[in-house]
Amino acid sequence: MNFLNKIVELITGSSFSFGKKTAVITDRQLIERESQIGRELFGPIPAGHSRDFFCLDERTWVWHEEWRDENNKPVSSTIRYEIQPNGVLKVLPGRVYHYIEGEELSNLLIAVRLYYDRSLREIYGYNPSTGLPISQTAEAAATI
Amino acid sequence: MSPNQQSEVSNSFNFPEARPTPQSIEITGLAQPEISPSPVDFEDLSSTNNTSPLDSVSHEAKDRSPDTQTVSLESLTPEQAVSLFSGLTARLLMVREQAKRQPSIKR
Numbered sequence: 001m002n003f004l005n006k007i008v009e010l011i012t013g014s015s016f017s018f019g020k021k022t023a024v025i026t027d028r029q030l031i032e033r034e035s036q037i038g039r040e041l042f043g044p045i046p047a048g049h050s051r052d053f054f055c056l057d058e059r060t061w062v063w064h065e066e067w068r069d070e071n072n073k074p075v076s077s078t079i080r081y082e083i084q085p086n087g088v089l090k091v092l093p094g095r096v097y098h099y100i101e102g103e104e105l106s107n108l109l110i111a112v113r114l115y116y117d118r119s120l121r122e123i124y125g126y127n128p129s130t131g132l133p134i135s136q137t138a139e140a141a142a143t144i
Numbered sequence: 145m146s147p148n149q150q151s152e153v154s155n156s157f158n159f160p161e162a163r164p165t166p167q168s169i170e171i172t173g174l175a176q177p178e179i180s181p182s183p184v185d186f187e188d189l190s191s192t193n194n195t196s197p198l199d200s201v202s203h204e205a206k207d208r209s210p211d212t213q214t215v216s217l218e219s220l221t222p223e224q225a226v227s228l229f230s231g232l233t234a235r236l237l238m239v240r241e242q243a244k245r246q247p248s249i250k251r
Contacts (some may be wrong), residue, residue, distance in 0.1 A: 025243070027246055030243060040178075056234055083229045088225060088229060099222065105222075105225055106220065109225060112232055112233075113228075116232045117235060120236075120239060124240075
């Protein structure tokens with residue numbers, strides 16, 4: 001079970017079954033799609049690393065990276081960004097946390113905006129600027 | 145993993161490879177998505193490209209319409225940042241929730 005499965009299961013309390021064909025799509029599947037976009041927003045992924053960046057719920061964005069150390073031992077790092085009334089709290093492993101500010105806050109905001117724009121366009125088929133379905137936007141443009 | 149690599153991961157949002165060119169970002173052009181009954185078709189996903197996210201921000205800044213406002217990211221207050229994050233996240237989750245209800249989504 002990969003990291004996405006585990007964390008989504010932890011939050012939603014429901015398990016997921018691969019290969020089970022259902023009519024509806026799950027949170028996990030949509031998050032996985034979004035994370036494919038999210039992982040591209042921060043430049044090249046180092047060789048041997050895997051990365052996820054996704055919106056978990058209304059208050060939480062997650063960065064997760066896995067790699068192997070020089071002894072081929074798996075290593076991972078998970079950072080949560082929690083949207084709180086007083087700011088965006090960065091939660092690092094080992095109960096280390098602080099509110100982010102300055103350039104880091106700006107860059108996270110840019111990343112979230114790009115994630116939002118690309119997810120709406122590429123996954124859900126909406127124009128993020130107008131809120132209209134892309135097909136409808138194209139039809140409107142054709143009539144002008 | 146070397147200490148340098150660890151540092152890079154821990155400071156992942158500092159974009160070590162590149163710095164943001166524009167210091168402002170459109171914040172009021174986020175229209176409320178109109179939910180449509182049309183199914184999401186994952187077979188039609190447009191291909192992703194490898195352009196830098198900062199290039200994309202730059203491109204959006206050029207296309208900004210005159211009736212939108214901008215806020216300098218450098219002068220962004222925590223309250224403004226929280227408002228922006230909350231707005232984007234809420235809209236994203238609304239669209240995601242709608243997609244889950246589509247009965248004919250291709251998996």
